[in-house]
Amino acid sequence: MELQTKTERREKTPETAKCPSLKKSTKKRVSIRGTTEVKLGPQLIGKNGVLTPFDSDGYVAGMSIIDRLFTELEKIGSGDFGDVWRGENNGDVFAIKKSKQEVNTGDPNKFKEIEMLHILPHHPNLLRFHKAWLEKDFIYIQTELCRTNLLEYSKNGLDEKTIWRIVRHLLSGLDVLHRNEYLHNDIKPENILVGSNGFFKLADFGLTRRVDCSKGIEGDSRYLALEVLLNNTTSMASDIFALAITFLEITTNLHLDTDADYKVKYKTFQIPDRFFVGRSIELRSLIQSMMNLDASKRPSCVELLNESRIFEKLTEREKRSLKIRGESEEPASECSEIRNGSVSPEVPKSPITKKPRTVSPKSKTPKISPKISGSPSTPVQQPLPILRFSSPDNSPPSTPPSNRRRQIDRTGPPPRALSFNII
Template sequence: MSIQSNVLGPFPSHTGSDPFGSLKHFEVLKTLGRGHFSVVYSARNRFNGVCVALKKVELSRMADAKAIEDCKREISLLQQLDHPNVIKYISHFVDENDLYIVLELASAGDLAKMIKHFTRTNKLMPEKTIWKFFSQICSGLEHMHSKRIMHRDIKPANIFVSGEGIVRLGDLGLGRFFGSKTTSAHSMVGTPYYMSPERIHEHDLGYDFRSDIWSLGCILYEMAALRSPFYGENLNLILLRQKIEALDYTPLPTNFYSSELRLLVSKCLVLDPEQRPDINEVNRIAQMMYTRFLTPANNTPTPTSSSSSSSRNDSASGNLTPVNNR
């Protein structure tokens, strides 16, 4: 069986009429990133001048069927999704035994790059900026969950930003489709710092969509603190697991960020997944808070926002006060 038929299975390559359906149709510009079996390039289409992200998957280096299934899964998931805050699938094809997935290009990099910028400049991210980005992340994830798709690897490096400031969730190679009768998954995948306790636990407890909510809490915290809540020097998986299961993270400063932001982090970072809000609730809060920062004149204090008026800063970043490691 050829690599193309083995890998693509029910997802046949596009025909020659597709302007994105062949490597010769692209001018490769530069390397954007690398994975275990993949390289992502920025490329320009020779027919229409459109710049895209071209993900090259080196099939010949894949020694097991599971890795190939991950390729098929990513294509399948991308084809199901259509939302401004999710990286758009354009096409795919096979060239010299390598699979190429053509994706929408987010030219401004990713959230990890933005967090590093604030760290280098010794500034905290303004809360208005946090809600602007976080509300878009939540919108994209709400769309995914509505399609019964769990991301499973939400982290700053997988949250991309366009030149217009639009945030898009990407890298769905670890995504998992849940049929209507499926309630949980059992595989250990993802990035440990953003893994929920039920996923990083040494026992196979299973997990569901609320595992993504834990990861959202980690992202929201990191945008405010400029580091993962459970980051530590020289942590192995056992020590990280203990840190996560003890909820051992330093609270966010009360003198710069609103009580609503801090409360949402604490709601997401709950050990019992049943006690976490679902994506609809998290997205509702995120949209409400971003709207509030857009219209400060209409801001009405709530019982939970006693510290908000003194902590908000719409026009500039505050000086960075490092969150100490514990």
């Protein structure tokens, strides 16, 4: 089977009308309010899966949380594990995901996704979590409401400027996970959401695990690295590979098939030039480097963000933010404290409304707070390394001297007390 675009796939395999089933369905009508069977009252699902009675402003005992706290309910999506609803509360709009199956009380992993949502730090490129609760044995997860997912967003094609923006946002979000020693394990366009503010966000953390607990993870085989398919062990490098397949899909509009021979062709980058017509050699070589068959040779998120070809695509504000981040911020060293809840992740403000942080009169030197909670990090004396990716013809592209990044002058006055986000 030859590689083909999604458009070519649709033209060759037109949809056919399905024969209606003669068997009458007895499936119950889907409702966000759950079944009518009387069960225990609603309970909040906290850190480590601890259940506590639901206690929130506006909630009345004996009444459904959905009925009491949300208005204008509307079903906006459905997946293998749950339905997603839109609801308003005090003028704010949220997404509420309700599990399709009643929770199995004997399942030790029944609250695994919610436990991960409690642990993950707040970041503009990670889906914002608000709360979760158990009601009538169904799990409800309340998050920020996003516009759509990346699969739908890219179905009519994307210009390269937008693709580079998506690259920056997703690398930034994945970098936060990796710095806290977590693996996503299920990166694909369906699990990437487009926020109302235009930020691209990693979502669906049901398979997220600690780096040291990565054995036996299953994801979408179309995006899994070959080493994962062989030994079923994921790593930070396998997350990079899955992200590269995502970039490949939105760049070339490539149809991803589950056929084994077909998957081998695109996963080993046996992709004809016609798929990259109108795309830059920089974008193509970037994706190819992230899909290196040798996992140890794939670049990390930090190396990619500091790579000259990505750096040159940033706005001036993003360049300044990345320089400050690379010079002053180190990976979080107290992940265990975050995991145990003794350190609360810092909530970054929107880059549109962020104001300069005022400096106390008693302090002569302002400090820059790292985005990931933990002990304040000290400035790094050496800048992060810059990778030089090879182009598909194995000849390294040249970088004009004028476009090289300059070292930050540390001899001048101390930096201003500002905090930046990568956008």
